[in-house]
Amino acid sequence: MRIHLLGTGGAEGVPAMFGDTRVSAHARKYGGREVRTRCSAIVDGQLQLDFGPDTWAQLLRDGISASDWCAVVYTHADADHFAIEELQYALYPFTDGEEPGFVIYGNNIVSARVRARYPDWPFEVVTTKSFVPFQLCGYTVTPVKARHGSPDEDTQNLLIESDGKSLLYATDTGIWDEPTWEFLSGASLDALVLECTEGFEITPYNGHLDIQEFEEVVDRLRKMGTVRDDTRVVSTHHSHNGKATYEEMVEALGKFDAVAGYDGYSFEV
Numbered sequence: 001m002r003i004h005l006l007g008t009g010g011a012e013g014v015p016a017m018f019g020d021t022r023v024s025a026h027a028r029k030y031g032g033r034e035v036r037t038r039c040s041a042i043v044d045g046q047l048q049l050d051f052g053p054d055t056w057a058q059l060l061r062d063g064i065s066a067s068d069w070c071a072v073v074y075t076h077a078d079a080d081h082f083a084i085e086e087l088q089y090a091l092y093p094f095t096d097g098e099e100p101g102f103v104i105y106g107n108n109i110v111s112a113r114v115r116a117r118y119p120d121w122p123f124e125v126v127t128t129k130s131f132v133p134f135q136l137c138g139y140t141v142t143p144v145k146a147r148h149g150s151p152d153e154d155t156q157n158l159l160i161e162s163d164g165k166s167l168l169y170a171t172d173t174g175i176w177d178e179p180t181w182e183f184l185s186g187a188s189l190d191a192l193v194l195e196c197t198e199g200f201e202i203t204p205y206n207g208h209l210d211i212q213e214f215e216e217v218v219d220r221l222r223k224m225g226t227v228r229d230d231t232r233v234v235s236t237h238h239s240h241n242g243k244a245t246y247e248e249m250v251e252a253l254g255k256f257d258a259v260a261g262y263d264g265y266s267f268e269v
């Protein structure tokens, strides 16, 4: 399984469009890995995880074609992950007449909004539920309940398994509630992509992780055996308000054997 991070920024990206924190100013000046577009990823060039406002530019930047998508799996309905208006470009008259073949998977809110916005959507739209696995394009995907956003929304992290390999893609979550820990106790991960939105800014907000909480989550997963010695642990979803540049994240995460993710980072498990 090849995992490719298309975007590793928080909702407003780095640099933030408005405002000029030290981290934003640093990203404007140095560019490269300091610049983070909105969060999404793709597995094996075909399984798109979230379709946010920067996806068009990300695919172009990294030489990936949306024509190869077999499915888009959304984690939740926040605007940085779910740019619903972008879906229209998969339909006539924006296409060359070829209908794209991807299936849309999303939670209760995502699927209801897609059906309402595109009543004549020609492809399958599947409502996903936490802890209910589904099969697609040779993968088994099990959404696990994230701790993020409104209690009315089934916000999800995604366990993706194929050919005996497994990835947990955990963008947008605070420290999980017990049912998620219990579920993950049965998993053995080859890769963990875990958010670190708040970076060095230690806050009481429990819908995202700061670096201390990131370490706490990884430690507990290591003790459970879910994260093994050879599991690749990678961060994503970084905010400029986390007060950490890319280089500073590399140093901080390296202390506990985690990799600071960046846009375009790609690896095989």
Ligand SMILES: [Zn+2]
Pocket (backbone or CB within 6 Å): 010, 011, 039, 078, 080, 081, 172, 237
């Ligand atoms: Zn987000």
